[in-house]
Amino acid sequence: MENLRELFQVMTRRFGLLNKNCCRVGEAEISLVQSHIVYEILRKDRPSMQQVADTLGMDITTFSRQIQTLVKMELVKKTPFPDDRRVSQLTLTTQGNYVAAKINAEMNQYLNEVFSNMSDFEREMVIKSVKLLNEAMSKSTVCCKPFI
């Protein structure tokens, strides 16, 4: 059998680099982790800090400080949750939404370019495969902490 790990290592590294390069939006420059945070806040509905931190596998203290910076940058808003005043609900500001959309567009542009090098059949196969992988990984018991 060919080397499975090598295949996946190279693939994930490429995507990691992609994420790294795609976080400059106009004047606002956000880090890789910050872009992941913004992405998750967009995807979920008013999530709590703990929720997002768990999803991303981040230490809550590190996360807390990252949120502080994002709030200062006026990309994220923290509102106390009325039903349980310990928790803060996270939302994106208008500017935050803009930044998220911009990054999203860049990523999709890249993905489309990647897929443009494939036939329709191949494209379908790859998409199906990624879905399969995601499902299979979520079933795994070996790894990893954040069970998304």
Next chain:
Amino acid sequence: MENLRELFQVMTRRFGLLNKNCCRVGEAEISLVQSHIVYEILRKDRPSMQQVADTLGMDITTFSRQIQTLVKMELVKKTPFPDDRRVSQLTLTTQGNYVAAKINAEMNQYLNEVFSNMSDFEREMVIKSVKLLNEAMSKSTVCCKPFI
């Protein structure tokens, strides 16, 4: 069309977390970036610093210091290259090889578990897809700096 970016974001995050969790080898604990470095040194034949740094998309100064730590940990050896004394050739020590092998084994164990949730057909398809993706990404002009 379904949301391409979401699919890939989730997949790469999972693999990222996997890498993060899989770097504890006995007493030696190495960081995520260090494990990437060790992996690349193993894969290449006596690479130079610049080579590995480029492959990983790391700043050479950051890389230099990471190598210093890995040398102190006795996982990596730096030898001056006779034909060009500016360059240092990187190799793994015995212990370095052991650590690399251990991490590799863990990763493969995880991958095997993931694949055990699939049929033979699906497994073949996924592997073929990852290969396709790697090829397509390497052809892209949009991204990313390190052209591996």
Next chain:
DNA sequence: ACCTAATACTTGTAATTTGCAAGTATTAAA
């Protein structure tokens, strides 16, 4: 051969990021 430029790396420094310990505030459970 000789001067200049380019390459391969290293160090100074300063900012950012990280996580453990230990804190506060609030809610749940006994």
Next chain:
DNA sequence: TTTAATACTTGCAAATTACAAGTATTAGGT
């Protein structure tokens, strides 16, 4: 009503990062 658990925040101190500026070596032009 006391105790425990949860959701976060701050005090640190260590690790990581990158820009600027350095050294050493090699390549190129004349």
